[in-house]
Structure formats: C-alpha cells, structure tokens
Amino acid sequence: MTKTQAQCVRSVAGDSPGSRICALEWDGQSLRLLDQTQVPYKIEYVVCTTDDDVAEAIQSMQVRGAPAIGAAAAYGMVLAALKFQKSGIEAGSALDTDALLRSLSESADRLIATRPTAVNLRWAVERVLKVARETSGTCADIVERMIDEAGAIAREDVEVNRSIGVHGARLLADEVSILTHCNAGALATVGYGTALGVVRAAVAMGKRVRVYADETRPFLQGSRLTAFELMQDGIDVTLIVDSAAGYLMQQGKIDVVIVGADRIAANGDVANKIGTYSLACLARQHGIPFYVAAPICTVDLSLSSGDEIPIEERGAEEVTSIGDKQLAPSGVRVVNPSFDVTPASLVSAIITERGVLYPPFATSLKAACESA
Numbered sequence: 001m002t003k004t005q006a007q008c009v010r011s012v013a014g015d016s017p018g019s020r021i022c023a024l025e026w027d028g029q030s031l032r033l034l035d036q037t038q039v040p041y042k043i044e045y046v047v048c049t050t051d052d053d054v055a056e057a058i059q060s061m062q063v064r065g066a067p068a069i070g071a072a073a074a075y076g077m078v079l080a081a082l083k084f085q086k087s088g089i090e091a092g093s094a095l096d097t098d099a100l101l102r103s104l105s106e107s108a109d110r111l112i113a114t115r116p117t118a119v120n121l122r123w124a125v126e127r128v129l130k131v132a133r134e135t136s137g138t139c140a141d142i143v144e145r146m147i148d149e150a151g152a153i154a155r156e157d158v159e160v161n162r163s164i165g166v167h168g169a170r171l172l173a174d175e176v177s178i179l180t181h182c183n184a185g186a187l188a189t190v191g192y193g194t195a196l197g198v199v200r201a202a203v204a205m206g207k208r209v210r211v212y213a214d215e216t217r218p219f220l221q222g223s224r225l226t227a228f229e230l231m232q233d234g235i236d237v238t239l240i241v242d243s244a245a246g247y248l249m250q251q252g253k254i255d256v257v258i259v260g261a262d263r264i265a266a267n268g269d270v271a272n273k274i275g276t277y278s279l280a281c282l283a284r285q286h287g288i289p290f291y292v293a294a295p296i297c298t299v300d301l302s303l304s305s306g307d308e309i310p311i312e313e314r315g316a317e318e319v320t321s322i323g324d325k326q327l328a329p330s331g332v333r334v335v336n337p338s339f340d341v342t343p344a345s346l347v348s349a350i351i352t353e354r355g356v357l358y359p360p361f362a363t364s365l366k367a368a369c370e371s372a
C-alpha cells in the first residue's frame with residue numbers, strides 16, 4: 001500500500017455531492033482511500049492495489065463507517081479478481097473461471113472478517129461475489145461485471161443517502177438543534193452521509209440547523225471527522241465531550257438526536273458506535289426524539305434482535321492513548337467495545353431511503369425491506 005498527498009477530486013460515484021471531500025476513489029486499477037486515521041491533521045490517501053491492502057485499511061480504520069467499508073470491500077473484491085487475472089497472464093496459463101471463483105470466495109471471507117458489526121460489509125462483498133458467480137464467460141467477462149457492480153454499489157449509496165436526507169429533513173423544524181454521535185457523514189459513506197445527509201438536506205431546504213457533535217471517544221470520529229466535514233461545508237457545528245450530552249439536553253439545547261447505524265435487527269434494535277445507547281436513554285429521559293438514519297442494506301432481517309449482533313472489541317491502545325500520547329498507566333486493564341445496541345423501544349423512528357419507519361419496527365422494517 002502506498003500513500004499519496006493528492007487531493008481527492010472525484011469519488012467513485014462521480015463528484016462527491018454535498019461535501020468537498022470523499023472517502024473513496026476508484027481509478028480503474030486501484031482504490032484510493034482517504035486515510036481517516038490522519039484527518040484532520042493530514043489529508044492523505046492510501047492507494048490499495050490488492051484485496052489485502054483493502055482488508056488492512058478497513059481493519060485499521062483508514063476507511064470506516066458502515067457504507068464506506070462496504071463500498072471499499074466491493075472494490076477489494078475487484079482487486080482480488082484483477083490480481084488473479086494478472087498472475088495468470090504473467091504465468092502464461094489459461095485462466096480458469098472455477099479457480100477465479102474459488103480465489104474470490106477466499107478473498108470474500110477475509111474481507112468480511114475485518115470488522116464484524118457493520119452488515120453493509122458482508123452485504124456488499126456478497127453482492128459482488130454473486131455477480132461473479134452468475135456471469136458466464138471468461139475471467140475477463142467476470143472482472144468487467146464485478147467492476148460494474150462495485151460502481152453500482154458506490155453510486156447507489158450516494159443516491160440512497162440523498163433520499164434519506166430528504167425524508168429525514170422533513171421531520172425537522174425550520175430552526176433545529178441536532179445532536180449527533182460518531183461520524184455518519186460523507187466520510188462514513190461514498191458521499192453525502194446518512195445522519196449528516198439529513199443535516200445537509202435540511203440546510204439545503206433553508207432550515208436553520210445547528211449541530212452538536214459528540215467527540216466520540218476513543219477513536220474521536222466526532223471531533224476529527226464530523227467537525228471537519230461540517231466545517232468544510234460551512235455548516236454550524238459545535239463540538240462537545242461525550243459526557244456533556246445529558247447536560248445540554250437538560251439545558252434545552254438539543255431538539256433531536258440523529259445517529260447512523262451499523263446493523264439493525266428485525267425487531268428494530270440498532271447497533272451503532274459505542275455511546276449511542278447512552279444517548280438514547282438520555283433522549284428518552286428528556287423527551288427528545290431519537291432518530292436513526294440508515295440505508296435498507298443496514299437492516300439484517302436474519303437476526304431477530306440486537307442480542308445476536310456481533311460487537312467488535314478493539315485494542316486497548318485506543319483507550320489508553322490518544323494518537324502517540326499514552327494517557328493511562330501502563331498495564332491497566334481495558335475493555336473497548338466499539339459498538340453498542342440501542343433497544344428498539346428507545347428509537348423514535350428509522351429514516352431510510354424508502355421513507356421514515358415507525359414502531360412497531362418488526363412490521364415496518366419487514367415491509368420496507370420487501371418494498372424494493
């Protein structure tokens with residue numbers, strides 16, 4: 001994997017709408033990912049030329065956010081196919097489609113295993129793998145169809161986010177103060193964002209929007225990424241420490257909470273960044289609507305409740321240190337769950353591209369998933 005300082009001018013889905021920055025760029029041979037471990041101190045891209053590069057970038061969170069890791073992994077599958085094709089041509093051997101499919105299946109397992117909570121990752125990888133399996137013809141035909149499918153996933157993500165934005169913005173008053181957690185913005189998607197897509201659409205409708213961004217320890221997606229991308233777009237954003245959320249609600253400063261999601265179970269339980277559940281409890285205590293903005297591909301009807309959602313545990317160093325600076329005593333015991341599950345009973349509505357879904361979510365989610 002190499003690094004480049006070049007500015008991203010074009011996302012995989014064309015111009016990155018609603019934001020001057022983009023998380024992913026496909027150039028036909030390689031995938032450029034904005035290194036989100038460095039934002040906002042450095043705007044630097046890592047260049048992935050193999051599926052292993054992409055897996056490493058997802059694991060290390062150079063690319064993160066459920067839809068973005070899905071799109072990146074889709075291109076990871078394309079890179080795996082290109083690698084297979086190139087090695088065959090170099091060896092002068094006939095390209096065997098069965099061998100390609102076997103190799104793709106291994107790459108798929110490796111990519112899916114990088115982060116367990118966001119279902120979008122598995123959804124995107126399986127979508128590209130399915131196309132590969134269903135294409136009859138040569139290896140070159142398969143590769144071509146895979147490139148088209150990865151491109152479709154990327155383009156659709158931006159369109160879906162724009163629809164989520166419009167549906168969500170209609171729920172908001174003309175003057176509104178929104179609390180958000182983590183980063184569910186352009187950087188977490190191919191473009192525009194889910195929770196921040198709602199913010200962008202509301203601003204575009206002429207609403208007066210103020211965003212409070214939780215800093216989101218330990219990885220600081222709120223302070224590093226949400227604050228950065230909203231400032232880039234000139235949207236009013238105020239940064240708070242995670243533990244200030246309840247106080248601001250008590251002070252009447254928050255009208256609504258809007259967050260993204262990594263996986264939504266059939267009953268409406270929502271896995272999202274650690275700390276989301278605490279916010280939902282606080283919102284209920286203060287009578288504040290708690291909205292989840294997510295594409296339908298984040299819904300996992302195969303899981304009856306959030307108890308079945310795998311929660312990723314990340315390394316202790318994320319908690320004991322900030323960047324290179326160690327804060328905690330060496331050797332202290334740490335637990336670092338990266339996500340939590342908010343019970344459906346605390347969710348006011350789920351904003352999707354197919355409309356705003358209300359409780360009972362078991363019914364509304366199933367209907368929305370079946371309405372394609």
Ligand code: MRU
Nearest residue numbers: 064065066184188194260261273
């Ligand atoms: O660990 P991360 O940064 O990948 O977690 C991201 C989140 O929890 C987001 O809220 C979620 O993926 C939705 S992004 C549109």
